[in-house]
Amino acid sequence: MKIVSKLIEAHVFRIKNNDLEFLLLKRAPNEKYPGLWQMVTGAVHKKEKAFQTALREIKEETNLTPIKFWVVPNINSFYLPEQDNVWLIPVFAAQVKAGERVVISNEHSDFKWVRKKEAKKLLAWPGQRKSVDIIYEYFTTQQSFLKFVEIQL
16 A cells, blocks of 8 residues: 555635635536535646645636635545555645636636535535634634644745
């Protein structure tokens, strides 16, 4: 068995009406997992750091430019039996301005801004829902014990 880390997960959010709204993207019919709602995801290119991949994928999939960017203290994971690989996926959070216009790539057929409760209903995997909880707690709770590492843009 091999441990692999070649994917990223980036949760794009904005602050609107004093609450967080998460950007979810709906996978296009011709993509793997068609119709699935997800955050920004993508594969790390050779000689690219995971955080660079996240920033590139945010731009490619949404045409948004983050105003702030963090490493979320969570690693998503899954197992692929056909390859006998355990995949570890670093998680990032990206804040964008509330008025920014989303332009989705051909990998997706739709997008929507949702609050925490709806994001957790729409996201398929428990690790993704856990990331939403962690991000929400960090940015809305003054007493949060979590520490996010901010990456300077």
